[in-house]
Every structure is written in structure tokens, then in C-alpha cells.
Amino acid sequence: MHMNYIKTAVIAVLLLVLFLIPQIATTYTTSVALNILMWIGMATSWLILAGFTGYISLGHGAFLGIGAYFVASYWQILPLPILILLSGIVCVFVAAIVGYPVLRVKGPYFVILTLGLSEFVKYSLIYYEVNIRGTVGRILLKTPSIEDLYYWILVICLLSIATAYLIKRSRFGLALMSVKDDEEVAEALGVNAALVKWKAFAISAFFPGMIGAVMAMRWTYIDPYTVFNPMMSFQVTIMAFLGGIAYLHGPIIGATMLTLLSQYLWARYPNFYMFALGVILIFVVMFLPQGLAGLISNMKLPVLLNKYKVENKSLTKEK
């Protein structure tokens, strides 16, 4: 009971700070915070499919690109909230269509297929732009201020965390995790594996679509090569692993740490930071297979997180 109070208080303070950042901080701090929230949203939504079912997707960034392009296409035609929401919904449909055949493929083949799929989307778009529209890239004029965009990203980010949390606690979440542990056994026990994976894939696409919509307004100029950059997808995956994909707070920690760290490094060592990041990632993979969240969880000190540990251990230990 006492622990729950502390936890609630910590979360409340954190939320208050997040809410106040654009009011009290400088533009630059707001932009850094916006960036962190964007990656948290990306990594948490990625977790809904990859973390729960074990189907590692390297195509998550493609939905961000689709969302960005959707906004650019209907910019100043539709009102902003509808535009953002529709960007997410479009991605859900795209995911539902491509997910149906793709999710039948397993293991490393699935990973490669998702990578190929995002490249396919990129080149289809380039073909469309070049041959049908006769140009590549779009400029968005009169975009909202960074403070407005920050609140949009904050809402989307919190929604993605809440969704992941609710799914994890639901029957649906249990079904997903049973797929991760052993798909055949899960099927035998009556879980419709194909259906639950399909649903998870569609839900996880909703958030990057909306994030892409907001980020397009921030970047103000988009072209297929930048919004469908495969590095986006890799970075999401790296962040989730850094934080630990067995934990809900893993991607949050991973995204925050990696964004802050790279921020810190590029600002001070412009010629050196890629090297440093590489070393850190090797270190994490070698010594922290459970990620930073696993490291925190394994410590006896923070009583706060003990409850999580018990929950997670019981789910992941018997692999």
C-alpha cells in the first residue's frame, strides 16, 4: 500500500514536469524533451508487437513515414486533430493489410521481411511522386509552434504507454505472451495466434502513424529518403533492447537514455560520438542482456520496482 503511494506520487510529479516543460524551459530543452517523447512513443508501440510476441519488426519506421506523408498530402485541407488521428488510422489499415500475409512468416524471415517491406513502401512512394506527381518532397508551411507539437507528442506518447500497459494486463496480452513463449503450444491451448498477432501489429502501427504526422510538422520539409530512413527502425529496436524488452518501462528507459546520451555526446564530441555510442551498445549487449530495466530490477535497493520484478520474472523466467 505504502509503495503504491510512492509510485503514484512519482508518476504524478513526472507527469506534472512533462506538462510544464514548454512553459518553463527554453526552446531547446523543449525540443530535446519532444525528441525523447517521440522515441518513447515509437519504442513503446514497437513493444506491443515485438516485445509481447517476440516478432521483432525492423519496419516500424515505415509507419512514421506513412503518417508524415499523409499529413503532407492533406496539409491545410483538414483540421489538425483530425489529420493526426487519421494518420494513425491509415497506418492501422496499412498494417492490417500487409500484416495478414507477413505475420505468417516466422523468426529471422519475419525480421528480414519487415525490413524489405518498409523499403518497398519507400520505393513505391518514390515511384508515385516521380511519375505521377512529378516532384519529390513536400514543404509544409505555417506549421504549429514547437510548444503545440510537444503537447501532441506528449499525448500520443502517454496513450501508447497506457495502451501497452492495458494490453499487458489483459487476456489479449496473455495470449500475445503465450505466442512469444511457444506459438504451437499456445495454438494447441486455443489461442488464435494468427489473429492476436495481426491485432497487435495493427495496434502498434497506430502510434508511429500519429507520431509521424506530428514530426512532419516539426521537420517542415519531408522527402521519402529522410522519412523512410531505415535507421529510424533500427534506432527504435536498439532503444528497446537497451532498456530491456521484457519490461514495460524498458523502452521508456532505453529511449530516454539513448537520446540523452547521444545528445550529450554529439554536442561535445562531434567527431567521436558515433564511436562512443557503438562501444556502449556492444557493452549493453554483452553485459546487460535484459537491458537497463533488467539491471535496475535486479538490484535489491529500489523497493519501488520490486513489484514489477516479481510480475516480470513470473512471466519470462520459464522460457
Next chain:
Amino acid sequence: MSKKNLICWLLIFISFMLFSAAGCGGKETTAPGAKENIKVGFSISLTGIYAPAAESQMRAYDLWLEQVNERGGIYLEEYGKKLPVKFVYYDDQSSTDMATRIYEKLVTEDKVDMLLPPWGTTLHFAIAPLTEKFQMPVVGNTACSIKIRELDAKYFWFITSCIPDRQTEALVDLMKEHKNQLKTVAITYVQDLFPRENLEFLEPYLKAAGFEVVLVKDYPIGVSDLSSLMAEIKRLNPDAYLALSYPEDSFLITNQAIEAGLNPKLFLLLVGPSIAAYDAGYGAATEGILTQGHWSPKRGWAGAQEFYDGFVKKYGERPDYLDSVLAYVSCEILEQSLTMAGSLDKEAVRDVIATSVFETINGPIEFTGVENMRMPAMWLQWQQGELEIVWPAETATAKLLIPKPKW
């Protein structure tokens, strides 16, 4: 497990201490009020897809920095003395996201006095709304698109005259002069903004001038084989082959056109032949290749030959006639506008840039809106190991060599 954990935490702690120690050392210790230097900020693509191309820009920036500080800096009436220039720059990883964050940092955290642009059209477009918001004047260099007019910017300008509508019109004018030799034209282009925009204007201009376009074909960025396309063009045997290409595929097309024995009377490669690696790689085979650009040290613009020599001396190879020159011109305009304004006041500098004529290594430059309308669109051709301006007549350093000699 606990021992391993302890090691992990220890390592994290140590690295954190190291980083923060290094961070403290890097901080500036300038007394408030006493202005010691002019801080010029920019982002540059040290890594990522633009990194190979951005080098020619960075080298020009560095050359200018060295030269301006040898002169003692930039004279500002406001301070009654010359102030040396200091660069503050970060790697943008060729990403729009990083570039926007870096320019926010440069303006709000590092409090730089002036800005220089990053590399490429995409990143110019990405930062233009920001510099507009911060009211920081920026003279863009390595960017080119008809979309610059959409920006409606008050604090951003573009130097180049390689704007697709203007330069394709000039190209067709050039071709019309040799219409007795040129009847049929084949065009290929790489799927990106700038080549596609060029096609948009080139094709109708050619048709209006009575040329027969026998082929228009596109291919993606990063293509690794175009031999079948070269064979097809050879079969069609056009009088002119206009390749709206980027450096990477300019090299590929040169290789495979030589292999295929493709010898049109006019051979154009849009972007690429102006960089040093091109003639270093092909030597005498460059003879007669036409390419975009608007500079030559032989034209006699003040400081052009000195720039060329200084660049060769510092880096051991010649500058890129496009990007290095444009980047250097940006710096020249920055320097001149500060001296003319006599202060670091952004509005004063903006007004000076918007209304003045600048004498640069690329001739006089004057902005109308965001565009430099003083400079006509030009075309360059390789002739006996040198790039010559062959169009228009008033700035030409040589006559067009036609037909292009066989490989």
C-alpha cells in the same frame, strides 16, 4: 549476478564522471560584455548519406575561416576593431531531425552571432522555417530547387543560378545554336527532387524548340547497373544524351557509356563532373562532357584564382566548381554583410543582404526575393583538362565543343 551488476554500475558511474569532467573543460570563459570573437554556427553531415558530398562544403568553410582569421577577422564598426571568427558546428548525421535540433541549439543555447547553412536542399528546407522564426539571416549555398520560391522567406537566400527552370531554358538556348547538328534527344534522370524538376521544364522546352525527344527514362538513387539503359540509348542513337544525374550515377554512366561505345554529339551529366574525383578518374576521357555550374577561375572574377590556388594548396586537390564555390561565396557574403552593417545586429545584417550587391569569387551577387537574379544560368564543358563556361556568351570562357570527340 550481483558482482556483474556492481561492475556495470561502476562502469556507468565512471563514464558519467568522465563525460561531465570533459564537459566542464569545454565551457567558455568569456567575460560578459567583452566581445572577443564572432561565433558562426552550422551543422554539417559528417556521417550519413550526405557525408561524402558535404566534404567539399566543409573544406570551403574551413578555408575561409583560416583566411579571414589571417586577415585578423571581420571589421565591425560597432566595436571599432576586427573580431576573429570562431566556428561552432555539430554533425547532423544527414538527418532533418538532427539538423533542426542543432540549429535550435546554436541559436538558443550556444547563442551564435551568425549562421551558415548545412549541406543539401533537404536540410536547407528543414532549417529555413527555424531561421525565419529566430530571425537569423542565412545565405544558403548547396541547395537548389524551384520550391525555394514557395518558402516565402525573409531571412534566407539562395546563391546558385542552377534553378531548374532557368538553367534548362539556357540549355535549350545553347542547343538551338547548334540545331543543324542536334535533332534527336534522349533523357534519363535519377528519382530525386532536383533531377525531376529539371525534367519538368527541360522536356517541354525541347519540344517547343523543335527537338525530338526519343527517350525519357528514370532510375532510383543508388542504382548499380545501367548497362542495358546505355545499350538502349546506343540503339536509338540520339544526337544529344542528357543525363539528369547525381555524382554517384554520373560515374556509373560514364563507365558504362564508355563500355557501350555510346558517342552522342552532345553528352550532358547534370551533377558530378565538376567534382575533383571526376577528372582524377577519367583524365582525357572527360573531353566534351557538359555539366551544370556557373564558375571558372578563368573568368576573372576578383579572388577566384586565389581561392582556387588556396584550396589546392590546403587540400592537395582542386575545389568542386559547384559546392565548394557556393559554400565559399556564402562565407564571403557573410563577411561583407557584417562589415557593411558594421554590427552583429540581425535586422541590420538582414537588410544589408537583401538590398546590397556583393562582389564575390563568383562575380557580383544581388538578391531578388530569395533568388540571386544577378547571375545568369550557365553551363560548363570539359575542354583539354579544364572546365570552361560555354554558355551564355557574356560570361563564356570558351566556345562549345561539338560534336563531342569519341571516347
